[in-house]
Amino acid sequence: MPRDADGGTHPVTTCKGAKMSEQDSAAGHLHRLVLFSDAVFAIAITLLAIEIHPPHHWDGISDLFAKMGVKLGAYAISFAVVGIYWISHRRIFQRLRAANGVLDVLNFIVLGLVALLPLGTELLWEQHAGQALPVYVGLVALIGVAIAVLWSYAAFIGDLTHPTPRPEAIYIALRVALLPGMMCALSFISLVYPWGWAVMAGIIAGLHLLNKRIARTAQIKTA
Template sequence: MTEPVQESGEPTPFGEDRDPARVVAFSDAVIAIAVTLLVLEIRPPLDTRHLPHGLAALWPSYLAYAVTFMLIGQVWANHHIMFDHIRSADRLVLFLNTVLLMDLSFLPFAASVLADTFRDGHGQRTAVVLYGLSFELIAVLFNLLWWHARHERRLLVPTIHAAAVTAITRRFRLALVWLGAGTLLGALLPGLGVAVIFAFIPYYWLPIAGEIRRSGRRRGRGDQA
């Protein structure tokens, strides 16, 4: 079997061009399992004689479930945005993505701890810090992955514009500051820290600058054709 040859005529180094599609497919599967496990952390009331009261008392679990589901959904969406522009996954990308998925799989536990402390009234500071640090680590890994991919544009698709690279970079860096601030505030004022982390949801579901405008132009050109 002959070795693959680059345009320059030199053989392609072993393992350099690894299709990121399998990385995305594996990541999607892990994320799907993680969001499914979230609901298993909501334990039914043991006393069915006072079921309405027991169900109402689980409100911290409902809230932790809903918020964590939406935050993991953001991780999934931004993971796709990032890998849409990565043409090749080297071993460092595989390693960083594996650590990212390992941390993401920990989130159902962190959400359960957070809900339990707010329901019982003890340990909220520690729980908020644990919860915040779990998402902060994800933000760190996103930034490391994107920095490695965009370094000298070695792993990026050639069609991505410099403005798009900058916009994605700014979005990922802001996540570091936002989640870090929520975690630090949670160590002092748990309720405020949780509110800052929760406020992350509506902002980060907004499209990255330029997404809608570019897609609108493409649709316009398609209609004219």
């Protein structure tokens, strides 16, 4: 330790070093958690494709796609779901500055639900796809709620986020919790009723305008 004028020692340097070490450890914890999560999302997408098998008997390209249309449609929707959730997950974690054990547990719950999406997708193209649809949409909605719980803990309880205005943090939680399940349900509705696409387009446009307004408000407050 450095000595003062009287020959004594003081722990300033040691305390600073310990604080920097804790910050580095927290950053490393968060980084490892992101890498692990990315791997789970990648595996989930891979399993979606692995579960697709060609029919035993098919005659020409048109017959092939006619027999595999349901599987390919379910795959496309699930691929989009996993991709959107991966982007959402990355954006949430970009707002975090640290991680702890509770965040680990909440993130494992999110990843566990994401890992069930290949099973939900397989249910969609079974004979009882109509009965499986509520199960699939419910799973997608549950993932959104789980991510919202993770974000809410990090923002309001765990103090793990970078400085974020409280209204913006609440908006993020509500958007993540409600939007995915709603959009997934509308995607399936749109396959039967074309007006579903118009509703989704309206929601996306409204969210875009709301995001710009929130960003503008945040810039004014920080100016």
